[in-house]
Amino acid sequence: MSDSLPSWRDTATRTAIFDFVAAVTDENGPDYVVPEARVAVFDNDGTLWTEKPMPTQLHYLLEQWKAAAAADPSLADTQPYQAAASGDMSWLSAAIDRHYAGDDADLGLLIAAVASASGGVSVDEYAASVAEFYREARHLTLGTPYAQVVYQPMVELIRFLEANGFTTYIVSGGERDFMRPMTEANYGIPAERVVGTGMGLTYDAETNTVRYAPKLAFFDDGPEKPVRIWMRTGRRPILAAGNSNGDVPMLRFAQGNPRSLALLVHHDDDTGRGDAPYDKGAEQALAADGITVISVRDDWAQVFPTA
């Protein structure tokens, strides 16, 4: 196993991963799990790729809102269009800080703007828009394509698990159809194994296509994550990986198995690679029982893929 995770250092965390996989794949051992029940679920932003200085989806949305404000100047005085058009992120940063503090007074404005960006659009049109973004956009501080800000050690973990009979899923608060192209391209996780936040959808019989409704259908975070995992898989995962408080119910859900591995990526890295250390939004997760913490600083020898 020891050459399976080359970007990981030889630490207790890596040993815990190897021990877990050895235990659940040992047909003669007490912790054996049949392959079809080897379900592993991964949060995305901050767990499999960087979420700083902002989640990639927010970068995409800001570009959409900026274009919307240019096309309709009446939007320019309202948030979040004003922020997008001016590039002044102070309102947005404050709104996100208030969200982490439990105050979602601004969330309605954001959700309405998210919904407005895709309402009426067909799933194929949206896919084309998202594909163009992934081709053109550059990470806001590193200046690299977003494919270069995935966490190489986690991609290796996904491959290692799949090589041991696991089925991997993305279970993220990110919008499902925004994630699908990048999870396939960067993690090798196909569209049908992506669980995320969903916009409303309707079947438009006239054009024989599926279109987004201008509303959020569900937000795949916190207690919604175990629900969405069940809906999609009909199983309780044996491995879950996250990085924030919103992942705690999913981590606990996995821990309900006789043997499980609950992983938490801890952003204690201070190497200036666009991932300045942060614990904000992860306080409860770091304090949760039975979690195996992945230290970005100590457990990973390399964070991003070699260009």
Place this chain on the structure above:
Amino acid sequence: MSDSLPSWRDTATRTAIFDFVAAVTDENGPDYVVPEARVAVFDNDGTLWTEKPMPTQLHYLLEQWKAAAAADPSLADTQPYQAAASGDMSWLSAAIDRHYAGDDADLGLLIAAVASASGGVSVDEYAASVAEFYREARHLTLGTPYAQVVYQPMVELIRFLEANGFTTYIVSGGERDFMRPMTEANYGIPAERVVGTGMGLTYDAETNTVRYAPKLAFFDDGPEKPVRIWMRTGRRPILAAGNSNGDVPMLRFAQGNPRSLALLVHHDDDTGRGDAPYDKGAEQALAADGITVISVRDDWAQVFPTA
């Protein structure tokens, strides 16, 4: 290919299936489809197994309602508990007839009773109840286990498609978690590839489990089918199979591809095997454009598995 569908007769329908699979798997042909896009979706009741004299799920629900009425006599005067307790199906038959005629006045009572049967129950408890039903129950007219009333030709079709790189899904109006055990046992389609009607679900942090809420979340029929297919797979299927009007949007959705196969099981069988001929609820589907009709009478040499 010709020995791949042994329970099918050598008819134009079987040829159409063989021609379609040959076309989409021919790497040098104009209709080639990459394996990851070879998605095939199947309705369940009446398409993959018998739905007469009533859908199996209704049989299960009647047993639950009968037990509920026995435990709480105040229910005995209300429908559908009265029907379940008395065994008098006339109200239920009339309600279903009215539903097919577009009158859903009784649907609310039925949905409320469905929701009541599972509200508060954990997904594991429900799975155990359903598993017991599948072990014990017998088909109401044939007297055989329900595993014996699946359509053998359709199971062969599923295997044939999978052998040609297709991924198969169940997309049914039946309740998802009721179907999961039987689709795995009888069709080899695992839980994660079952799309169906969903009860509401909540994560119960106290017991670290997922429980049904006493309400229907969505009814996976008609225009909801393409929506649910997109949510689950992120793809437009190239093959769809159904048997009723509620399958028309799903069949049309598949037909939006450059090459597709839309199959409709037509119950013109009069062999007295529990499948007396019926067109009710399939009128629009039989009249739809571009459908390949599967005649139970003419295309299938054998309907049920050899015991």
